[in-house]
Amino acid sequence: MFNDRSPIYLQIADGIKNDILSGTLREDEQVMSTNQYAAFYRINPATAAKGFAQLVDEGVLYKRRGIGMFVSPAAPGKLRAERRERFFAEALEPVLDEAERVGISVDEITHYLGSRR
Template sequence: MVGVRDDGRPLFLQIAEQLEDSIIDGSLPEESKAPSTNELAAFHRINPATAANGINKLVADGLLYKKRGVGMFVATGAREALLERRRNAFAEKFIAPLVVEARRLGIDTEDLKKMIDTWGDDS
């Protein structure tokens, strides 16, 4: 796990995002035990309440659930839910402005697809 950094966003959101990244990349698989609040706080050298806020965000989003007396676990379907959410965010942040600019430049959909295929070609 990478440490939090001062990027202007609240630390609890950075903690939540790092846990999300671990779910997406499979290092924190579905139905596995998530790090505890104290583990996160010690690792990142932050207040346990801040770490708890990050975990609670993921609980509120339905990505983690609590097993009483055992800890927090990754919910079934969490990875797919995160992938869908991030794909949508990617489309809003990158694809929508790309399409708007392409239209402004007179680039039709087929030419835009060809441009993307050319840039994405590894050969």
């Protein structure tokens, strides 16, 4: 599950975000506790707690005292908006810049995309 490209706590946070976006985790659904998560993935509980804390800070998860962590009702929309913004900035902008350099118009790109569906 985990790779060496980024810290494990960030990979935990990204995995939970992906589960929310895919619908595996739904609004107000309880997520595994940090101890359960740590035991399941055989990682340090402090590492799992750091990933969960980041998600709480970002408003993706919320705590119910004495009960556990839950998916924030606003999380799916917030995560989609962030991913859309990142898609345009990181994926589409470089494509449009290259298209401009080689003389491809936005109309040509739109026509090409329309013909692929």
